[in-house]
Amino acid sequence: MARYLPLALLAIVVIVVQQIAQWSDATYYLTQLTMTAYYSLVIVGLCLLMGYAGQISLGHAGFFAIGGYLSAMLTTHDLMPYQGNALFKALGSLGLLVHQQDLFGASVLHVTPWAACIAAVLTAALIAFCLGIPVLKLKGHYLAMATLGFGIIIFRVALATPLFGEADGISEVPGFTLLPGLTVSGDFAARTSNYYIAWGMVLLTMLLLSQLIHSRIGRALRAIHGSEEAARAMGVDTARYKLQTFVLSAVLAAVAGVFLTHFNGGLGPSEAGIMKSVRYVAIVAIGGMANLWGALIMGVVLNFLSLRGFFGTYDDAVFGAILIVIMLFAPHGLLHRGILRELKNLFRKNGHGPA
Amino acid sequence: MALLELTHVHKRFGGLHAVNDVSFAVQPGQIKAVIGPNGAGKTTLFNCIAGTFPPSEGSVHFNGQPIEGLEPHRIASRGLSRTFQNIKLYPGLTALENVMIGRHCRSRAGFWAGMLRLPSTFREEREIRERSLEYLELLGIADLADSEATSLAFGQQRAVEFARALAAEPTLLLLDEPAAGLNIYETAEVARLITTIRDRGITVLLVEHDMSLVMDISDEIVVLSFGQKIAEDTPHNIQQNTEVIRIYLGEDDAAD
Amino acid sequence: MAPELFVQYLMAGVTYGFIYAIVAIGFNIIYNTTGIINFAQGEFVMLGGMLAISLNGLVPLPVAIALAVAITMLIGALLEITFIRWLDRPSVLRMIIITIGLSILIREVALHVWGESVRALPYFSGNEITTIAVLGARVSPQILWVIGACSLMVGTLSLFFRYTLLGQEMRACAANRMAATLCGINPRNMVTFSFMLSAGIGALAGCVMSPITSTEYSIGTGLAIKGFTVAILGGLGNSMAAVAAGLLLGIIEAFSVSVLPLAFQDAIAITILLIILFVRPHGLFGRKDAAGLKEF
Numbered sequence A: 001m002a003r004y005l006p007l008a009l010l011a012i013v014v015i016v017v018q019q020i021a022q023w024s025d026a027t028y029y030l031t032q033l034t035m036t037a038y039y040s041l042v043i044v045g046l047c048l049l050m051g052y053a054g055q056i057s058l059g060h061a062g063f064f065a066i067g068g069y070l071s072a073m074l075t076t077h078d079l080m081p082y083q084g085n086a087l088f089k090a091l092g093s094l095g096l097l098v099h100q101q102d103l104f105g106a107s108v109l110h111v112t113p114w115a116a117c118i119a120a121v122l123t124a125a126l127i128a129f130c131l132g133i134p135v136l137k138l139k140g141h142y143l144a145m146a147t148l149g150f151g152i153i154i155f156r157v158a159l160a161t162p163l164f165g166e167a168d169g170i171s172e173v174p175g176f177t178l179l180p181g182l183t184v185s186g187d188f189a190a191r192t193s194n195y196y197i198a199w200g201m202v203l204l205t206m207l208l209l210s211q212l213i214h215s216r217i218g219r220a221l222r223a224i225h226g227s228e229e230a231a232r233a234m235g236v237d238t239a240r241y242k243l244q245t246f247v248l249s250a251v252l253a254a255v256a257g258v259f260l261t262h263f264n265g266g267l268g269p270s271e272a273g274i275m276k277s278v279r280y281v282a283i284v285a286i287g288g289m290a291n292l293w294g295a296l297i298m299g300v301v302l303n304f305l306s307l308r309g310f311f312g313t314y315d316d317a318v319f320g321a322i323l324i325v326i327m328l329f330a331p332h333g334l335l336h337r338g339i340l341r342e343l344k345n346l347f348r349k350n351g352h353g354p355a
Numbered sequence B: 001m002a003l004l005e006l007t008h009v010h011k012r013f014g015g016l017h018a019v020n021d022v023s024f025a026v027q028p029g030q031i032k033a034v035i036g037p038n039g040a041g042k043t044t045l046f047n048c049i050a051g052t053f054p055p056s057e058g059s060v061h062f063n064g065q066p067i068e069g070l071e072p073h074r075i076a077s078r079g080l081s082r083t084f085q086n087i088k089l090y091p092g093l094t095a096l097e098n099v100m101i102g103r104h105c106r107s108r109a110g111f112w113a114g115m116l117r118l119p120s121t122f123r124e125e126r127e128i129r130e131r132s133l134e135y136l137e138l139l140g141i142a143d144l145a146d147s148e149a150t151s152l153a154f155g156q157q158r159a160v161e162f163a164r165a166l167a168a169e170p171t172l173l174l175l176d177e178p179a180a181g182l183n184i185y186e187t188a189e190v191a192r193l194i195t196t197i198r199d200r201g202i203t204v205l206l207v208e209h210d211m212s213l214v215m216d217i218s219d220e221i222v223v224l225s226f227g228q229k230i231a232e233d234t235p236h237n238i239q240q241n242t243e244v245i246r247i248y249l250g251e252d253d254a255a256d
Numbered sequence C: 001m002a003p004e005l006f007v008q009y010l011m012a013g014v015t016y017g018f019i020y021a022i023v024a025i026g027f028n029i030i031y032n033t034t035g036i037i038n039f040a041q042g043e044f045v046m047l048g049g050m051l052a053i054s055l056n057g058l059v060p061l062p063v064a065i066a067l068a069v070a071i072t073m074l075i076g077a078l079l080e081i082t083f084i085r086w087l088d089r090p091s092v093l094r095m096i097i098i099t100i101g102l103s104i105l106i107r108e109v110a111l112h113v114w115g116e117s118v119r120a121l122p123y124f125s126g127n128e129i130t131t132i133a134v135l136g137a138r139v140s141p142q143i144l145w146v147i148g149a150c151s152l153m154v155g156t157l158s159l160f161f162r163y164t165l166l167g168q169e170m171r172a173c174a175a176n177r178m179a180a181t182l183c184g185i186n187p188r189n190m191v192t193f194s195f196m197l198s199a200g201i202g203a204l205a206g207c208v209m210s211p212i213t214s215t216e217y218s219i220g221t222g223l224a225i226k227g228f229t230v231a232i233l234g235g236l237g238n239s240m241a242a243v244a245a246g247l248l249l250g251i252i253e254a255f256s257v258s259v260l261p262l263a264f265q266d267a268i269a270i271t272i273l274l275i276i277l278f279v280r281p282h283g284l285f286g287r288k289d290a291a292g293l294k295e296f
């Protein structure tokens, strides 16, 4: 039951923070906290992949972007010209399309956010599946470069495709009504409900993932990380679990992409950039790799500071520096029990001069 | 019918012919030993059987079915379990969790079941835990269940690995030097354990350098030298075999 | 395709191909002595170009280039000494993350020093409109500078590794670190040298290419990906094959411009990288079982 204590704590903190923000008339913080929550989804998913299955991905911003871009494109691109098409008639009769008025009063036709969301997430899952089969056979540098390459391709495609708005990205993305009265959007009035939607998703994800890592599969994943050969010899289908974890973490990234895009009302190619992927990796590393809560906490702190513009023009430099410092001095991350001992050893060793 | 049957198994690493045309069979209920000087290809042979890598040539039949070239996890789930010469426990997992991995191929919960923690998953998980504890008890290390496995003493680590292999409830158990690095008491304990599990119906194929252990417990012995099988017989006859004696004396001269 | 156009594409391909090959050799040199891939390799190229451009106002061009190369080598050595030398058998993941961090830091420093503007060194001979005839096509003489300088580097390097004591020591270290240590070679120094060397060749490549391709703070990542593609194509650690692979990639890219939009040019290299990683991770020219052996 100790497993559920952190979840309860998190729920309380989420509520308390919202109450404080309400009282002190600082609800504008909630906007950044909402965005932070969505980025945290990517981070805990990546943490599962890197920390537990031991596979690095330098392309997770790519999955975030697949979710965000597809959902944005489907909900904003006018399908009026194809109205006669049989396929679109069928989609329309299934209730997957909506008629709306654009700024100039003309009637336009879009895919509904629900349908767009599902299509986007499924696409991301499918791409992760197809990419994962060959990529996860690779190790170390090869895996890092292959996933980096994937990330760059997604970035290039976003940047070069008119349908995705090229350098401008996509804007005017409508809100995403989850349930009647509950809409993911940047509306001022919906700020508090959006904060709870986002953090509710984080809580749900943390619940599912922390149950997963303590299950038969989670144990197998940790075993793969420890000794792949011995895990295989005990009947663990390593290739399959790595692939499933890869797809799961891609789905989380894509879901985050969809929701954040609806919340922000749009997205640009920088969301697909390599620096974003590196940043996610950095946060997982700082959180301690195989440490979901560590990744979540570091993700919230750093993303929040970054979104508030705390690091100014040194934003990327700060992440680069943090990466190096952590990997040099505390390769097991900041938030774990052995950290003090580790640092002490480090200084003792250095005191004796290089070994 | 033989439980395990090797026919003309070869393994080459580049120019090195590590296993050269080895054939033999293991009958159900047997304890069979593979001996031979260092570098004879014993571990390589085990790896060919367990699927760590496929043999370069030849076939391996387990329960009458060909298993050569299958992935190790598939072979494991057919009831073949093993230990490693250089212990391979999972760091960061407790002794109990290490053994619980052994029950992986005897349980089913998948990704969804794990995430949602369905009642059936819950029951299965409890069963895994209980059975794993039983195996730790069998090995006499139940009190170490919650210690990190890789921080244990060497003999205890061997015991955890043994328990992990048993937890898979194999029909055939491959033991690669189960007594290496153990003192005489621990070795005697291992000998007792191997006969116990044989009596429970598990067939054992082991590699071991400790001759008194091998001679005491095995029903049959295969001798490898430079990758080739040079003898296969009962312990008594092996001790009389001049070829085997020559190899071992030769090796002893070199080693001492 | 008109013959002149063909030659023009070919020359462009060869030019870029040589640059990719130099980046790939930079990867290989460090990989051979340390077993790590230095993700900051592309940044050395950027630094070489940027430093030479800044120095060019103060001193004559050849001096500026020499200084830029020297400074970049110094930076390479310093990075190794500060961030890598004292680590005790770091894991691959840790090294990947550290070198990625370094590449970000170098890039960000460059951004703050030089800004986002695109700069270039002047053409070494003539100016941007000077052309010379090669096989009936008109190409810039700078192309010959690039090809010349890069071939010279490749040649010098292979002589260096074969005939100088230092080169042989580095090879010994690559082949068997333990044995090399027993022979009195300090492997840590060899690692520092390998960083200096690959920083130096990267910087020189950055200088000679600058007039044609221009230099800006962010060119490193793209070059690193392509250099890595080439290194993998040739088989990681095999530098002669890297030259062939570099030319292959450069030429494919150059001709792709005639069929694909420019924006997708990068995607070609990456697609090749992904394909090669999936089907022949030991490289086009390498043998599978030889992939484990790392000879220069």
Ligand SMILES: Nc1ncnc2c1ncn2[C@@H]1O[C@H](COP(=O)(O)OP(=O)(O)OP(=O)(O)O)[C@@H](O)[C@H]1O
Binding pocket: B013, B016, B018, B036, B037, B038, B039, B040, B041, B042, B043, B044, B045, B085
């Ligand atoms: N994966 C491998 N790649 C290349 N050569 C190998 C590999 N595994 C084993 N060898 C070589 O094959 C030969 C046989 O090794 P093996 O480990 O099977 O011997 P062994 O009989 O188990 O010896 P020991 O009693 O020392 O454990 C040795 O020369 C070894 O170096």
Ligand SMILES: [Mg+2]
Binding pocket: B042, B043, B044, B085
């Ligand atoms: Mg052995």
